[in-house]
Amino acid sequence: MYEFDWSSIPGALPYLAHGAIITLEITFTAIIVGIVWGTLLAVARISSIKILARLAALYVNLFRSIPLVMVILWFFLIVPQAIQSLFGGAIQDIRLTSALVAFSLFQAAYYSEIIRAGIQSVPKGQAEAAYAVGMRYRQVMLLVVLPQAFRNMVPLLLTQSIILFQDTALVYVIGLGDFFGTAQRVGERDGRIVELLLFAGAVYFVICSASSYVVKRLQERTA
Amino acid sequence: MISIRDISKWYGTFNVLKSCSAEVKKGEVVVVCGPSGSGKSTLIKCVNGLEPFQKGELIVNGTSVGDPKTDLPKLRSHVGMVFQHFELFPHMSVLRNLTIAQLKVLGRDPQEANERALKLLDRVGLKAHASKFPGELSGGQQQRVAIARALAMDPICMLFDEPTSALDPEMINEVLDVMVQLALEGMTMMVVTHEMGFARKVAHRVIFMDEGSIVEDDLKESFFGSPRSERARLFLSKILQH
Amino acid sequence: MHYHWNWSVFLSRVPSGETTYLAWLLVGLQWTVALSLVSWITALVIGTPLGVLRTVPNRWLSGFAAAYVAIFRNIPLLVQLFIWYFVVPELVPRHLGDWFKQTNPLFQEFIASWLCLGLFTAARVTEQVRAGINSLGRGQQGAGLAMGLSLPQVYRYVLLPMAFRIILPPLTSEFLNTIKNSAVATTVGLVELSRQAQQLVDYTAQPYEAFISVTLLYLALNGLVMFFMHVLERRTRVPGYMVSR
Numbered sequence: 001m002y003e004f005d006w007s008s009i010p011g012a013l014p015y016l017a018h019g020a021i022i023t024l025e026i027t028f029t030a031i032i033v034g035i036v037w038g039t040l041l042a043v044a045r046i047s048s049i050k051i052l053a054r055l056a057a058l059y060v061n062l063f064r065s066i067p068l069v070m071v072i073l074w075f076f077l078i079v080p081q082a083i084q085s086l087f088g089g090a091i092q093d094i095r096l097t098s099a100l101v102a103f104s105l106f107q108a109a110y111y112s113e114i115i116r117a118g119i120q121s122v123p124k125g126q127a128e129a130a131y132a133v134g135m136r137y138r139q140v141m142l143l144v145v146l147p148q149a150f151r152n153m154v155p156l157l158l159t160q161s162i163i164l165f166q167d168t169a170l171v172y173v174i175g176l177g178d179f180f181g182t183a184q185r186v187g188e189r190d191g192r193i194v195e196l197l198l199f200a201g202a203v204y205f206v207i208c209s210a211s212s213y214v215v216k217r218l219q220e221r222t223a
Numbered sequence: 224m225i226s227i228r229d230i231s232k233w234y235g236t237f238n239v240l241k242s243c244s245a246e247v248k249k250g251e252v253v254v255v256c257g258p259s260g261s262g263k264s265t266l267i268k269c270v271n272g273l274e275p276f277q278k279g280e281l282i283v284n285g286t287s288v289g290d291p292k293t294d295l296p297k298l299r300s301h302v303g304m305v306f307q308h309f310e311l312f313p314h315m316s317v318l319r320n321l322t323i324a325q326l327k328v329l330g331r332d333p334q335e336a337n338e339r340a341l342k343l344l345d346r347v348g349l350k351a352h353a354s355k356f357p358g359e360l361s362g363g364q365q366q367r368v369a370i371a372r373a374l375a376m377d378p379i380c381m382l383f384d385e386p387t388s389a390l391d392p393e394m395i396n397e398v399l400d401v402m403v404q405l406a407l408e409g410m411t412m413m414v415v416t417h418e419m420g421f422a423r424k425v426a427h428r429v430i431f432m433d434e435g436s437i438v439e440d441d442l443k444e445s446f447f448g449s450p451r452s453e454r455a456r457l458f459l460s461k462i463l464q465h
Numbered sequence: 466m467h468y469h470w471n472w473s474v475f476l477s478r479v480p481s482g483e484t485t486y487l488a489w490l491l492v493g494l495q496w497t498v499a500l501s502l503v504s505w506i507t508a509l510v511i512g513t514p515l516g517v518l519r520t521v522p523n524r525w526l527s528g529f530a531a532a533y534v535a536i537f538r539n540i541p542l543l544v545q546l547f548i549w550y551f552v553v554p555e556l557v558p559r560h561l562g563d564w565f566k567q568t569n570p571l572f573q574e575f576i577a578s579w580l581c582l583g584l585f586t587a588a589r590v591t592e593q594v595r596a597g598i599n600s601l602g603r604g605q606q607g608a609g610l611a612m613g614l615s616l617p618q619v620y621r622y623v624l625l626p627m628a629f630r631i632i633l634p635p636l637t638s639e640f641l642n643t644i645k646n647s648a649v650a651t652t653v654g655l656v657e658l659s660r661q662a663q664q665l666v667d668y669t670a671q672p673y674e675a676f677i678s679v680t681l682l683y684l685a686l687n688g689l690v691m692f693f694m695h696v697l698e699r700r701t702r703v704p705g706y707m708v709s710r
Contacts, residue, residue: 002555065641065687066680067648069659074680077672128273129310129369133324133376134300143323147314166541172652180544194552201540201548208539 008190009199019182022096026103026168026178031161033104038111043141045116056112063109068170075102076174095176107164114160118153119145155219162211166204179203224249224380224411225270230279232265239265240276241435247380252412254422254443257432258458263415264307264384266432270413271295271302271382284379300328303373307385309365311357317344317368318353321375329376336375343371347401363394370401380411387418417462423447431455474671475678486665493661494682500578500657501644507583508590508643515587516594517620530591537588542649545585550577550653570654578650586643593635597628630701637694644686658682 009016044056063071079098122145130140169180177185180200187196225247232240239262247253255263268274269281272288272295281288286298311320321340325331331339344350347367357365366386373381383402387395399421406412406425416422422429422443429446431439431454439446439455450456475487518530537545550573554562565573601624609619629636651660658679665675 062684065645066683067645067659069648069651070662070676070680070683073659073662074676077666077676123308123310125306125308125310126312128268129304129306129312131273131296132271132299132302132304132306133372134296134298134328135324136296139327143327144312148312151314169541169543170649172543180541184547194555197544197548197552201544204541204544205536205539209535212539 002194004195005192006195006199008186008192008195012186012190012196015186016179016182019177019179022171022176023165023168023178023180025096026099026171027161027165029100030103030107030164030168034107034111034164035115035157037104037108039115039146041108041112042115042119045112046119060109060112063106064113068106068167069173071106072099072102072170072173075099075105095171095174099171099174099176103164103168107160110160111157114153114156115149118149118156121152122148151222155215155222158215158218159212162208162215165211166208169204224251224284225413226280226282227266227270228280228282230266230269230276230281232262232269232274232276232278239435240269242279243432243435243437245430245437245440247411247413249411250409251427252406252410252414252425253428253430254426255413255415255430255432256417256419256422256458256462257438260434261432262435263432267382267384267413267415271299271304273304296328300324300376301379303376303378303381305366305369305373305381305383305386307388309357309362309369309389311365311369311372313357316354316356317349317360320357320368321372324372325375340371340375343374344368346374347371348397361394362390363397366390366394366398367401370398370405374405380413381405383412383414383416385415385417387416419447419459419463431458433458468673469670470674471671472674474669474674477669479668486669489661489664490658490678490682493656493658493679494686496575496650496656497644497647497658498686500575500582500647500650500655501640503579504582504586504647505640505643507579508586508639511584511587512590513594513625515591516598517625519591519595520598521616534588534591537585542581542585542646543652546578546581546649546653549581550574553577571656574650574653574655577653578647578655582643582646582649585646586639589639589642590636593632593639594628596635597632598624600631601627633694633698633701637691640694641687641690644683644690 041056041060044052045060047053075098076095079101080094083094083097126144126148127140130144135143168178171178172181172184175181183196183200184193187193190196225245227243227245230240230243231238243262243266245253255267257263265274269276270283270288272293276289279289283298283302286293288295288298311317312323315323318337318340321343322333322336325336325339326333341350341353344353347370349364349367349371352360352364352368357368360368370386386402387398390398395418399418402412402414402421403425414421414426426443429439429441429443430437431446431450431452433454438452439450441450446455447459450459475490476485478485479489515530515533518526519534521527554565556562557565565576598620605623605627606619609623610616614622647657648659650657651663654660656664662675662679665679666672669675
């Protein structure tokens with residue numbers, strides 16, 4: 001029987017906390033940028049300007065067809081070069097920067113599908129009524145359609161965000177020390193990989209379960 | 224005021240409007256009736272440009288609706304429309320439903336907008352509900368608010384698309400009363416409806432549509448007294464049985 | 466950008482000389498396909514009965530299935546993979562753990578990845594099957610029982626056949642997700658497609674060619690699966706039944 005030894009963990013907590021901050025940083029940046037960019041993509045996809053709709057569809061379909069691992073690797077390849085040519089110098093946290101870009105652009109594709117469905121679920125009559133009082137497209141979207149669309153879509157956006165939170169662990173492939181990566185390093189350093197992995201698993205489980213529960217209650221309240 | 228000239232419209236290969244022509248003079252109340260699928264809702268939605276049309280001309284108060292250079296939002300701010308399913312904005316209070324377009328489209332002063340809104344709500348008998356939300360109101364109340372919302376823009380004419388079709392029977396009259404009052408005050412109105420009692424009371428003319436064409440366009444008395452076409456006669460006999 | 470494009474690098478021989486870079490790429494494709502298929506089949510085999518359990522009246526059974534789903538959905542896939550690869554061999558009976566640790570590394574990587582991906586995806590299949598059965602409504606079940614069928618028979622002959630047709634589109638998405646998720650195996654060293662992408666970057670100086678070709682392969686796999694699922698959907702369509710959502 002394996003002899004568990006959890007003594008590594010308390011001492012490593014500051015280090016793990018630092019990793020957790022990275023995880024949260026990526027998560028929240030991707031949520032905010034992802035939703036904003038995702039909304040623009042969704043609006044573009046249903047717009048009557050054909051070329052805009054096609055480009056947006058291409059973007060969304062592309063990002064949804066390839067593994068997140070590949071996207072992270074791609075941006076780790078491209079971003080340093082892009083920053084080099086744009087800003088001249090190298091950035092400190094190049095891994096973090098490329099991860100932030102990768103996750104934001106990737107998540108936007110998924111968010112945009114949820115938002116698109118949300119917009120299309122607002123009855124056509126609402127847009128008609130808004131046009132009928134003389135509102136222009138921008139006003140119709142901002143004042144009438146989008147507010148209603150988002151109200152419907154909040155639970156799905158939250159669920160997608162929980163998935164995003166889990167996906168941040170994949171920054172492991174570019175050697176970025178998020179919560180999981182840090183836990184794994186501590187485990188290897190102290191020879192206690194089993195305990196650290198189980199600890200990390202438990203932490204994720206508690207956070208995600210609690211969040212899912214909150215979302216479920218939110219769904220029940222607004223239904 | 225409204226000039227419909229040879230309007231034709233296709234949904235793909237389906238010819239939904241076939242060369243429709245009609246005139247609505249200032250102060251006139253015209254009722255458009257006909258079996259479902261006859262294209263009456265589509266026709267009325269062409270008047271304020273909510274539905275595009277492929278052939279023909281549509282002039283509202285001197286402005287051509289089909290002209291690509293026309294500022295449609297501007298035109299629509301002068302034409303009021305009331306929908307079958309009310310279409311109040313559910314995330315805004317009753318008062319805000321009435322003021323939002325005044326503020327954002329007409330650029331009115333907030334205080335003026337509020338005053339006008341409350342006056343109109345009073346006119347339709349719903350001033351006490353100003354801070355409520357549409358979801359808290361009955362269908363009849365919502366439709367009356369919708370009429371007030373359209374009136375808040377000081378329209379030159381009003382379009383009604385089956386305003387009472389989605390209402391429970393006991394609420395139809397409260398809405399019709401408001402519409403009758405509006406007609407008596409001289410508003411130019413084009414009303415798609417099955418409510419023949421309303422037509423008899425305040426309509427000047429009745430247009431009967433069937434399968435995308437305007438079949439009859441009579442003065443009210445002639446239409447109800449002796450309709451010229453067989454289809455209109457059939458329609459009237461079915462609908463007047465209730 | 467002073468990048469020197471060289472697409473013929475794929476025909477060059479690898480340092481050890483025994484094969485070409487193109488062959489490496491194809492090996493990666495092979496392992497991605499193998500892992501995805503095996504995991505998907507496992508997921509269906511485990512997920513279907515669990516999905517059924519989620520809908521039965523017995524609270525213990527449906528609760529058990531719910532717990533399964535909760536565990537596998539609330540821990541990141543990567544963490545699960547590492548647990549399978551590093552932790553499980555330590556926790557199982559000694560002889561099993563030792564056998565695993567001493568066996569061929571490729572085998573180790575594949576088994577861990579397969580178990581991880583298979584059971585993870587099974588949780589998602591469970592939810593799809595549950596949604597499919599629930600969307601049929603109580604009426605179908607009632608009609609079956611009223612004819613004298615037992616509950617298992619009702620599931621077998623009435624509910625599941627229709628449920629599967631209904632969930633064919635989301636199940637297709639799930640299979641596509643499995644293919645994408647297979648890339649996680651790179652972290653334990655399995656030579657699937659994304660790992661080969663990284664290998665090619667390391668060994669050749671042509672990162673763009675490497676990544677573009679791997680991306681295209683993933684897109685091609687995607688397209689292939691969608692095509693087959695479309696054919697399957699057409700073949701199994703029930704005439705006149707409009708799937709309302």
